[in-house]
Amino acid sequence: PHGWGFIGASDIARNAMIPAIRAQPHNFVKAVMSSNLERAKQYASETDIPVAYDSVAALLADPDIDIVYISTTNELHHSQTLAAAKAGKHVLCEKPLTMSIEAATEMVKACRDAGVVMGTNHHLRNAGAHRTMRRMIAEGKIGQPLAARVFHAVYLPPRLQGWRLHKPEAGGGVILDITVHDTDTLRFVLNDDVESVTAFSSQQGLASGAVEDTVMGVMRFRSGLLAQFHDAFTIKHAGTGFQVHGTEASLFAAGVMKPNPPGKVFLQHEDKMEEVDTGEHEDVYVVGVRNFVQAVEGHGSPSATGEDGLHSLAVALAARESARMGASVRVRYQ
Ligand code: NDP
Structure with a gap:
């Protein structure tokens, strides 16, 4: 099974990604993180996510989570991807990957060095x-x-x-x-x-x-x-x-x-x-999640890779x- 952790209690996660992940056998959303614990708890209860965190570190320390989906605002994707890679979690990151080529290059390299799969959610x-x-x-x-x-x-x-x-x-x-x-x-x-x-x-x-x-x-x-x-x-x-x-x-x-x-x-x-x-x-998000999970399991690559996100x-x-x-x-x- 794959446990997903959401960094970002976002609109796109609620409307597109939760159903897409739940459509895959053996995949579940374990936790959601928001900078505001009350909002995280409310979001979790509205979407049936078992755990709410208010820090990236706490979410990354959760041993049930092997994949993180990052859908915060764009200036946060960089540091959150680096932290997730360091914690050994696979990263599906929203577009735009970040705000500069240097930062995007660092994200791609951090995931490659950590041996985790990185995808960009170009649906x-x-x-x-x-x-x-x-x-x-x-x-x-x-x-x-x-x-x-x-x-x-x-x-x-x-x-x-x-x-x-x-x-x-x-x-x-x-x-x-x-x-x-x-x-x-x-x-x-x-x-x-x-x-x-x-x-x-x-x-x-x-x-x-x-x-x-x-x-x-x-x-x-x-x-x-x-x-x-x-x-x-x-x-x-x-x-x-x-x-x-x-x-x-x-x-x-x-x-x-x-x-x-x-x-x-x-x-x-x-x-x-x-x-x-x-x-x-x-559903294009269902296809994207399926391809990402297959890549995590060693088959093929995500629909759009980290390098593709860097190019766009x-x-x-x-x-x-x-x-x-x-x-x-x-x-x-x-
Ligand atoms: P949202 O505005 O819904 O969420 C982004 C952040 O804003 C959250 O992490 C949350 O942070 C904060 N936030 C959200 N709702 C509230 C609220 N009601 N009150 C206060 N704070 C709130 O983002 P989107 O879903 O629109 O976009 C998220 C990312 O996904 C972006 O990178 C975007 O480009 C991408 N995206 C991709 C799509 C695709 O099809 N690939 C489609 C749509 C978006 P916190 O709780 O910490 O304050």
Whole structure:
């Protein structure tokens, strides 16, 4: 059996990860930690978690816990991952991994040195739509991919309108929140890496201070492919989408950049558009937890590794720097 400890009494843990862990045989959530013991206890009782802690050290000392899931605000992921690795616990960490490349590199190295598995919770890789597009592109179904477009402008639900909008020191802002997911999904589907980014960001009424709530930009990949992205917390009615245009055909996916996307994928060739079979829809968090647990048991690797989290963070940091400087930025991966 695997006992999970939650560092962070968060919304995502409650709504996505508890059900995903409980869906795996022999996995249980043993404890939750919040900096406020009362909140930890209340969260634990509402979610049927047996134990509540108010310190990372106490949670890591629990011998029933072999996996920690870190879903605190982003400035805390680094020190918490280092502590968990030191305690010999496997780490599934939320995105963005942290706030700098140096810190992310240290996290990946600490887990590697400690011999524990590290994963980044980039859930969209687990969606049938994205897996199918990746396979079709690898099989040459659209020829050479030349361009991509990601539409990920959504409205931040009122219950989440806190640190993401007002706390740069906690890693707020749409770029660290959403552009990391676009990057990871593009890397996964295209099997390619970003070389440089140009972005414009803006504040459109939700965020305050040094925090952007919308961004548009272009990434250039190593192959020469160009990808447009539009991410926002402020757009209510756009829906989401993902497109890849190749020399022989185009892929159009709709409704695929959201928490748990079944979505639809279409292949367009000349004037014919046909729907693509993306398989039975499975909850993307369930797939992610299953792959992580299998990696812990020595089979395969997590859906997204620590290195994948480092890559998506590197691109997001370059996009943010580009928006601030008004110039194109080459992505720095180390
Ligand atoms: P929350 O805002 O729900 O929780 C983050 C922290 O805020 C908690 O650890 C808790 O710390 C504090 N907190 C939460 N609720 C309250 C409250 N009611 N009152 C006071 N403090 C509170 O975070 P999210 O779930 O939105 O995000 C957590 C992490 O997960 C982030 O890194 C985010 O980027 C990531 N995420 C990933 C998603 C994915 O699909 N992969 C989706 C959503 C988020 P404490 O109790 O110690 O004060």
